[in-house]
Amino acid sequence: MDQTSLTLIGELLTVRSYNFEALQRTLKQRDREKVLDGAPWNFDNQLLFLKHVHGGEQPESIVLDKCPFWVRLYNFPLDSRTKGDVTIIARNMGEVLEVEEDDLGWDKSRRVRVLLDVTKPLRQSQKI
Template identity: 30%
Template sequence: MVEDVINGLENMRLMTEEEEVITILDEGRKEEIEGCALSLIGKFLTCKPFNKRAAHNTLRRAWGLEKDIQIVEVGSNLFQFKFSREFDLDRVLRGGPWSFDNQVLLLRRWHKGMTATNVKFESVTLWVQIWGAPFDMSSPKVASEIGRRLGEVVDVEKRRSLESQNLFMRVKVALPLSKPLRRGGFIGGSDG
């Protein structure tokens, strides 16, 4: 019996012809590359089923792109958003976070060689609110420093005016998906 398993495994080896790499020049896939160049790959951060048609329609309306975007399902809960203009793609990518039915949409830019099995989502970009900071620490520089401790800082909300005090500060951070969300923390100056 063990011998049959070993013989079966030996028969599973690739033949020399199967190991050969078939090289396809960019010229042979130029049209597909151009069709993907203005694409984002997205995935909803959920395991539960959801209404894909409603999600697509909601995103189209939220992005103001009812007709100027093509949404293709390329894997299980994996979508390719094809834009007609670079401006719209950048606006959507920078304008998030986006969500549907309380599930965040993870987005990343398409690149050559990306497949449904090798696309990786390693972070989620969210606005983090910082409440209760001392008045002398309510500044974009402090918000940025706090954001750096959480992940990669993407943007910092500027203070509306020097005369008005904000109730909280906001920093947009790419938070690593591999770490749990921090619920809070303490900040202190050099004097405590």
């Protein structure tokens, strides 16, 4: 097994100082797959970017500008609640990673996991 297959690179989005040793201790206690699947993460109330490292990459060249978030979409018409409909709308925000299942289509909202560009301001809400 390649050493880099277990490696993550990260960046803490903050302007404040933080305890790097405490961050390292916290991350060492986590399973890599659970960390990636459970994103976004925060440390000391600041957003923590984590990304899998592939063997041929230089750490300095890895761009950490996108982070997965669960987004809740509300007030779909009854005939527009399919996974495809939700995906089309969510694509306006970013790359759609997952759409939470709603087999009956009766929930008031749908949750979608979207890879958001965090260099852009986040909107609290948007009417479509």
